[in-house]
Amino acid sequence: MRFFFFIFLSWQVVVADTLKIEFTADDSFSIEVANIGVGDTTEWLPKNEGHNVEFLAGPNMEALPENSELNIRHTITFDLPGVYLYQCTPHGNMGMLGLIVVDNNFDNLGKIEEVELSRVAKSVLQRRIRVAKSNK
Numbered sequence: 001m002r003f004f005f006f007i008f009l010s011w012q013v014v015v016a017d018t019l020k021i022e023f024t025a026d027d028s029f030s031i032e033v034a035n036i037g038v039g040d041t042t043e044w045l046p047k048n049e050g051h052n053v054e055f056l057a058g059p060n061m062e063a064l065p066e067n068s069e070l071n072i073r074h075t076i077t078f079d080l081p082g083v084y085l086y087q088c089t090p091h092g093n094m095g096m097l098g099l100i101v102v103d104n105n106f107d108n109l110g111k112i113e114e115v116e117l118s119r120v121a122k123s124v125l126q127r128r129i130r131v132a133k134s135n136k
């Protein structure tokens with residue numbers, strides 16, 4: 001389900017979305033690649049146990065979004081355009097990772113591809129990147 005918040009700025013209307021992503025029973029995120037806009041929020045829901053959200057890279061490497069503890073609801077609002085890579089800490093090596101692309105901005109893709117990952121996770125990441133680009 002999506003919630004819309006309307007903000008009226010003199011003559012234009014900005015719509016901020018909340019995207020809900022669940023931890024699935026088969027150790028994955030229900031939405032693996034999310035293309036969102038600046039100011040949109042992503043909310044991870046602990047529908048299944050044993051998972052969390054850990055950010056590995058983003059457009060500002062000095063200030064990545066917060067990680068979450070296991071089994072809790074987690075909400076992040078994305079104000080900076082770019083690509084964000086996150087994983088589930090216990091299952092990242094098995095490829096439980098996701099991408100958030102804010103504003104279709106791929107400027108920091110090089111940094112994303114430099115993140116050290118297991119072989120499985122690396123190939124999963126390459127698939128996610130292809131999907132992200134095709135969603136553009």
Ligand SMILES: [Cu+2]
Pocket residue numbers: 027028050051052088089090091092096
């Ligand atoms: Cu997990």
